[in-house]
Amino acid sequence: MHSLLVIHNSLTANEPAAGSPGRPDTVLRDCGYLVEVAGTEEEAISRITEADASILNLPITEINHWGMLLMQQKTAPILWWCTDETATLSVTACEDNIMVDGLLAPSMHPQEIHWSLHFSAKQCFERQQWMKEREQLLSRLEERKWIDMAKGILSKVKNISESEAYDLLRKQAMNERKRMVDVATSIVKVYQLLQDQT
Missing domain, CATH: 3.40.50.2300 (Response regulator)
Structure with missing residues (x-):
């Protein structure tokens, strides 16, 4: 520095x-x-x-x-x-x-200033790493929320268990070459749209 x-x-x-x-x-x-x-x-x-x-x-x-x-x-x-x-x-x-x-x-004293600056650099980059990890975790939680809602909808509509609904979601994502969360989000939004119309 x-x-x-x-x-x-x-x-x-x-x-x-x-x-x-x-x-x-x-x-x-x-x-x-x-x-x-x-x-x-x-x-x-x-x-x-x-x-x-x-x-x-x-x-x-x-x-x-x-x-x-x-x-x-x-x-x-x-x-x-x-x-x-x-x-x-x-x-x-x-x-x-x-x-x-x-x-x-x-x-x-100068030596104290140098060490304080040195440790602050380490602290800064640890804080940045923590913020990135926090954003990733929040993103995963958001994805999990959409997948859980889609599982619930599929279970209800198709009268299947949640584990079967999860397998169905995964298979659909593989067939469409999409991320599972994208398929789940589409299912939830279409279901909500249909519910609003009825």
Whole structure:
């Protein structure tokens, strides 16, 4: 990880004063990183493609908005720059599902910053893997729902058991060279259409 994008808003842009030791861009440059700064969504979108990670120098309430915006552009770690200015809210703000992979603070030593960035990269890619697995699982559950509804319809209409209905569905899918869920969806939709007409 070498290039970082620091994002701030109008409240945190000048806190502390430009060039002073507590600013994230100053601290990170002193640690040897290439740092770009963005204060608007347009600037962030145009600069995120070159960054290895994003540092959000923002109040905790703005993190999820920015996290989603950045993740739509590029999969990269998102870290929160935690200071007195960005952490002024109560603990209840932290109870939401905050989209950050790590924390950084002006009091951290260079080695702590490097390790935090390293672990945040690992956390980011684990989160992405978990999200993909979650989407796949939800898709399978949705497919299972359509297949179960079609089995129920076939059992009722043809007066057969659910296992026989499942075999019938599978055979029909093979004959039509379609996925089983597609055949099941067609059966359910046609049945519902017929029910609505009667």
